[in-house]
Amino acid sequence: MKVQELQKFGIDPEVIKIWVKKESPVLLPIQEEAIKQYKILEGNDLLVSAPTSSGKTFLGEIAALYNIFRRRKVLYLVPLKALAEEKYKDFYEKYDGFGIKVVLSTGDRSEYDAAILQGDFQLAVLVFEKMNRLLIRNKGIINHCGLVIIDEIQMTTDDTRGANLEMLLTQILASREKTSQNVQLIGLSAVIGHVNQLDRWLGMTVLASDKRPVELQEGILTRDGTFKYREFLSGQVGIEKFPEFVPDPRINLRSPEGRKEYQYRRLAHVVSHLVQQGEQVLIFRKWKGLTRETAFRLGMDLNLPPAQEALSALKDVENSVSKELLMAALSHGVAFHNADLSSEERRVIEEYFKEKDSKIRVVCATSTLAMGLNLPVNTVIIHDMEKPDPDAKTFQEVPLSTTEYKSMSGRAGRFGIQNKGRSILFADTPAQFSIFWRNYIDGEFPKMSSHLAHSNLLQETLLLIASELCSTQEEVLGFFRRSYAGYLHWNQSREIGAHEPVSLQNKVERALKVCAENGLIKETSVGEWKPTKLGKICALQGVSIFSFLNLLQLLPEVNPLDYHPWELLFLATHNREIEELYFRLSLAAFESGEYPRAVQDLNPPNWVTLLKKSEELLGDRYETTRHLKMSLVLLDWMEGIDLREIEFKYNKDYPDKAYGGVIRSLAENSSWMLETLAEIADAKQYDAEFVRGLKILSRRVLYGVREEEVELAELRVPGLTRENLHRLAQWGYTSLEAFAEAEIGDLQRIIPRELALQMKEALQRKLTQGERQRMESQRLRLEKLGLDASPLMNLYRSADLKSFAESVANLIRNLKREWVLQRVGKSEEGVDYILRPDRRDPVVGRPAAPLRIKDPGAPYVPLDERGPEPGAGNKEPLPTPGSKLQAPGFLRILPPQEKEISLEHIAEILSVAANYIPASIVLVGKPGFSRGATEEVQQLSQAYSVNIQLIPAQELGERYVEVLEGQRSLNRLFE
Missing domain, CATH: 3.40.91 (Restriction Endonuclease)
Known part of the structure; x- marks a missing residue:
C-alpha cells in the first residue's frame, strides 16, 4: 500500500508529501495490516506488539493525523523525558509549519501545561508521570481527546514506571466509561512473549508481529573468529568468519586488570575489522565511565579521520570533563553517548551519526540509548552481559534480561538505511556460548505483569483522593480492582500469593491512615475523604510522600524574613528521589570537614538549626555532609560558575570522572523540590516575597543562571549556553522584551549570529503561542459562563x-x-x-x-x-x-x-x-x-x-x- 493512498482517509496531500519525504513512499506490512484488517483509522482500539524498526511509531503517527484532521485532539504518552523530547522535536519539525499545534509536557517542561489543561493543542506529547499529575488538575483532558497513544506500553512491568503507567491506564478506562465520547486507544509495544490478558483488560485487539523490515543476524563471536548467528526473520542459522583474535600472552587473565585489558583488545580488534568494511558500530557498555574510556581508547587505537562537523558544532558548548573527552574521541571519528552529556551534546552526536557518509564511525553508549532513539547502525556489540543492580543496597551485578538484550540488539539494521543488521555477543568458553545462546538468542520475550500489584499503594491512594476520582474507601478499592493488578489478582478469590500476605483492603486502609495522620487528606462528617491543601500539592507535584514530609519538617527551620539561598538549596536536597543519583562523597573529604567549614564561612542565619534537623532526619552525619556538598555545588551552579570549574572543585578525589550529568540531574531534582516548597509556603501563608524567592530560585537552579538571565534561558534554544546568557546579561539583555528590541547586528557582537537568529525565532514562537494560549483561555472561560x-x-x-x-x-x-x-x-x-x-x-x-x-x-x-x-x-x-x-x-x-x-x-x-x-x-x-x-x-x-x-x-x-x-x-x- 502506498502512502499516497492515505488521502482517501482524509489526510491532507501536504502531510502525505511530508511522510513520503521523511518516512517512505510505501507502508510497511504492519502499517498496512493495521489500516486494512484492524481498521485503526475507523476508531478501533489496538495493541501493537512488534520488534524495533517494524514501523510501530509511524503507525501511531498516521492514526494521530487522521484524528487531527477530524478535529480530534491526540495525546502521545511515553515513559522517558528523553523520548518525549525526541518525539516532540520530530513532530514539531514535521507538522508545525503545516499549522498543527504540537505541545510537550515533562517534569521540567511546563510551558504548555496551561494549553493542555485548556485543550489548546492538537498533538500533545507527555511522559506518563506528568499526565497523571495533569489529570489531578483536570480530569476531563482525556474526554476531550479522540485518540490516546501509549508508547512502550510494556512498561507496566517496569519497577520504576510500571505503577504510574497502570494508574494512568486505569484512569483512561474509568474516564471512557463515564462519557459517551469514544476515545480511541492505541498501545505500542516491543515484542511481548505473553500478553497475559492485558488486551482483555484494556479492551484492545492485539496485532502481534515478529517481522522486521530489515533482517537481523543475532549471534555470538568466539575467540577463533567464528560468528554463529541466527536470522531473526528467516530463522536460518549461519556462520560468518572474522579475523581471529590472538591475545597477548603477557596479559594475566587471572587478574581483574588483565581480563579487562584482554576484553578491550578483543573489542578493538573486532571494531577495527568492521570499520574497515565501511560499517558504523554501536557498542553498549554497562557504565557511563566505560563508555568514555572505551571511546577514548578506540579513538586513539583506530585513528580514524576526525568528525570535523560534529567538532565544530560542539565548539561553543560549555566546558566539562565529558566535553573534553568527547572532543578527543571525535577527533578520531569515535563518540560516546551517556547521561553525563548535555542535551545539546547528545543532539549533536545523534544528528551527525545519522548523516550519510558520517565521519562518526563508532558510538559507545549506555543501555538507556536503546529505548526509542532512532540511530541507524550496521552492527551492535553488547559488550557487558551484566549490569549494576539498581535495587541492591551495596554494589552488586545482575545478568542482563532478555528484554534488555532484545532492545539493544534491535538497534541494528534500520529500514531504508541498511539491508541487514548484526548484533554481536562475545563468548570465551563453550559454556558461555551455550548460556548466551539459550538465554538471549533463543530467549523468550517477557510475559506482561503488573507492578502495581507489589506497591504499598500509598502514593496511588493519595493521587486518587487528590484528583477527586475517589472520596471513600470503597471507591478507592473499586478503582484498584478496576486496574490491571485487580484484573489479574485482586478480583480473584485469592491474593497474589504467599509472597503478598497483605490484602488489598489492608493496603488501602493503611494508606488512608498514613495520609490522614500526616495531614494530606481529611475525613468529612459524612465519611468522605477530601485532600487538604498540602495533600493536593504533594499529588500535583508528583513528589513522594516521604520526601514531601521531609520538606514540611525542614521548612520551619528557615526564617522567611532572614535567610540565605544556600539554606533553601540544602533543604531541597532532603528527598528520596535524589538518592537515584550517584552523588559521591569520599571518606577523606568527609573527615576533612571542608564542607561544614565552607557553610560556616557563608554563615547563613539558620545553618546551625538546619544541620541539626538534617542529622535527625538522615540519622547520619556522613549523609548530612553529603547533602552539604550537594547544596554547595548547586550554589556555584546557579551563580553561573563554569561547569568544568565546579567539577574540578568538588571532584578532586575523582579527577578523571565526569560530573556534569550528576550536576544537571541534581539541579533538575532540586528545582522540582524548590517549586514544591514554594507551593507549600504559599499554602501556609508565608510572606509573598519569600514565596516569590523560592520560585525564582527554582528556575535559577534548573538553568544554572543568575536571576537576570532566567527569562532568556527559558527560551531553551539549542546552543544557548550559560556563558552566552551571562554575556547577554552583561550587555543589558536580561528580558524577552529587551532581546526582542535588539538588532541582529548588535547581538552578533555578543553571541554567534546563527544563535541570535535562533533565539529571535524562538522568541517569536513564544510570543505568538503566549497570545494564543491566553486568548483560548479567556474564550473558554466565557463559553463556560454561556456568554x-x-x-x-x-x-x-x-x-x-x-x-x-x-x-x-x-x-x-x-x-x-x-x-x-x-x-x-x-x-x-x-x-x-x-x-x-x-x-x-x-x-x-x-x-x-x-x-x-x-x-x-x-x-x-x-x-x-x-x-x-x-x-x-x-x-x-x-x-x-x-x-x-x-x-x-x-x-x-x-x-x-x-x-x-x-x-x-x-x-x-x-x-x-x-x-x-x-x-x-x-x-x-x-x-x-x-x-x-x-x-x-x-x-x-x-x-x-x-x-x-x-x-x-x-x-x-x-x-x-x-x-x-x-x-x-x-x-x-x-x-
Whole structure:
C-alpha cells in the first residue's frame, strides 16, 4: 500500500508529501495490516506488539493525523523525558509549519501545561508521570481527546514506571466509561512473549508481529573468529568468519586488570575489522565511565579521520570533563553517548551519526540509548552481559534480561538505511556460548505483569483522593480492582500469593491512615475523604510522600524574613528521589570537614538549626555532609560558575570522572523540590516575597543562571549556553522584551549570529503561542459562563487601528451599559474616547456626576470641532480630578504594533486629555508596550501627578473576562 493512498482517509496531500519525504513512499506490512484488517483509522482500539524498526511509531503517527484532521485532539504518552523530547522535536519539525499545534509536557517542561489543561493543542506529547499529575488538575483532558497513544506500553512491568503507567491506564478506562465520547486507544509495544490478558483488560485487539523490515543476524563471536548467528526473520542459522583474535600472552587473565585489558583488545580488534568494511558500530557498555574510556581508547587505537562537523558544532558548548573527552574521541571519528552529556551534546552526536557518509564511525553508549532513539547502525556489540543492580543496597551485578538484550540488539539494521543488521555477543568458553545462546538468542520475550500489584499503594491512594476520582474507601478499592493488578489478582478469590500476605483492603486502609495522620487528606462528617491543601500539592507535584514530609519538617527551620539561598538549596536536597543519583562523597573529604567549614564561612542565619534537623532526619552525619556538598555545588551552579570549574572543585578525589550529568540531574531534582516548597509556603501563608524567592530560585537552579538571565534561558534554544546568557546579561539583555528590541547586528557582537537568529525565532514562537494560549483561555472561560465570546475574539483578531479601536470600544460598551463611551478624536496617533455616565451612576445608584471639563458651564463640544486650545502642548500638571468621577475619563487606542511612545507623543496625549480633566488616562496597545515606553510613562506620571496607565490588549481581555466572572468589580476595569 502506498502512502499516497492515505488521502482517501482524509489526510491532507501536504502531510502525505511530508511522510513520503521523511518516512517512505510505501507502508510497511504492519502499517498496512493495521489500516486494512484492524481498521485503526475507523476508531478501533489496538495493541501493537512488534520488534524495533517494524514501523510501530509511524503507525501511531498516521492514526494521530487522521484524528487531527477530524478535529480530534491526540495525546502521545511515553515513559522517558528523553523520548518525549525526541518525539516532540520530530513532530514539531514535521507538522508545525503545516499549522498543527504540537505541545510537550515533562517534569521540567511546563510551558504548555496551561494549553493542555485548556485543550489548546492538537498533538500533545507527555511522559506518563506528568499526565497523571495533569489529570489531578483536570480530569476531563482525556474526554476531550479522540485518540490516546501509549508508547512502550510494556512498561507496566517496569519497577520504576510500571505503577504510574497502570494508574494512568486505569484512569483512561474509568474516564471512557463515564462519557459517551469514544476515545480511541492505541498501545505500542516491543515484542511481548505473553500478553497475559492485558488486551482483555484494556479492551484492545492485539496485532502481534515478529517481522522486521530489515533482517537481523543475532549471534555470538568466539575467540577463533567464528560468528554463529541466527536470522531473526528467516530463522536460518549461519556462520560468518572474522579475523581471529590472538591475545597477548603477557596479559594475566587471572587478574581483574588483565581480563579487562584482554576484553578491550578483543573489542578493538573486532571494531577495527568492521570499520574497515565501511560499517558504523554501536557498542553498549554497562557504565557511563566505560563508555568514555572505551571511546577514548578506540579513538586513539583506530585513528580514524576526525568528525570535523560534529567538532565544530560542539565548539561553543560549555566546558566539562565529558566535553573534553568527547572532543578527543571525535577527533578520531569515535563518540560516546551517556547521561553525563548535555542535551545539546547528545543532539549533536545523534544528528551527525545519522548523516550519510558520517565521519562518526563508532558510538559507545549506555543501555538507556536503546529505548526509542532512532540511530541507524550496521552492527551492535553488547559488550557487558551484566549490569549494576539498581535495587541492591551495596554494589552488586545482575545478568542482563532478555528484554534488555532484545532492545539493544534491535538497534541494528534500520529500514531504508541498511539491508541487514548484526548484533554481536562475545563468548570465551563453550559454556558461555551455550548460556548466551539459550538465554538471549533463543530467549523468550517477557510475559506482561503488573507492578502495581507489589506497591504499598500509598502514593496511588493519595493521587486518587487528590484528583477527586475517589472520596471513600470503597471507591478507592473499586478503582484498584478496576486496574490491571485487580484484573489479574485482586478480583480473584485469592491474593497474589504467599509472597503478598497483605490484602488489598489492608493496603488501602493503611494508606488512608498514613495520609490522614500526616495531614494530606481529611475525613468529612459524612465519611468522605477530601485532600487538604498540602495533600493536593504533594499529588500535583508528583513528589513522594516521604520526601514531601521531609520538606514540611525542614521548612520551619528557615526564617522567611532572614535567610540565605544556600539554606533553601540544602533543604531541597532532603528527598528520596535524589538518592537515584550517584552523588559521591569520599571518606577523606568527609573527615576533612571542608564542607561544614565552607557553610560556616557563608554563615547563613539558620545553618546551625538546619544541620541539626538534617542529622535527625538522615540519622547520619556522613549523609548530612553529603547533602552539604550537594547544596554547595548547586550554589556555584546557579551563580553561573563554569561547569568544568565546579567539577574540578568538588571532584578532586575523582579527577578523571565526569560530573556534569550528576550536576544537571541534581539541579533538575532540586528545582522540582524548590517549586514544591514554594507551593507549600504559599499554602501556609508565608510572606509573598519569600514565596516569590523560592520560585525564582527554582528556575535559577534548573538553568544554572543568575536571576537576570532566567527569562532568556527559558527560551531553551539549542546552543544557548550559560556563558552566552551571562554575556547577554552583561550587555543589558536580561528580558524577552529587551532581546526582542535588539538588532541582529548588535547581538552578533555578543553571541554567534546563527544563535541570535535562533533565539529571535524562538522568541517569536513564544510570543505568538503566549497570545494564543491566553486568548483560548479567556474564550473558554466565557463559553463556560454561556456568554458570547465574539467581542473578545474581535479584540485579538483586529489588525488595523480602525478595527482595533472598534473592538476595544465594543468590549467596554458590553460591560458598562449605563455609561456612554464617546469618540472625541481620531488621528494617525490613535483614536480617543471619553467615558461618561449616562443618567444614573450604576455604582452608587444616584444621579451621576457630570464629566468635568474646564468650563463647567460651557456646552460639550467634540474635540475635532474645537479651535486650538490655549496652552496646548504645555507640560503643566493636569488639574486634580473630581472625586465623583467613578471611571477613567480619557481613553486612547493606539495603532497595533506601536510599542514605543515618545516624549512628544505623551505630551500630545496629556494636552488632549487635559480638555476633559479625567480621573485617569488609559492607553490601550496591541500586543503591548516596550520597556522603555513603560518607564517613560511611569516617570511622567509621577512627575505630573497624573494617573496614566498602559494596558496591553491581552490584559484588557483578561480584565473583561474577570469582570464577567465576578472576579473583578466593574470599577476596577482600568485599575
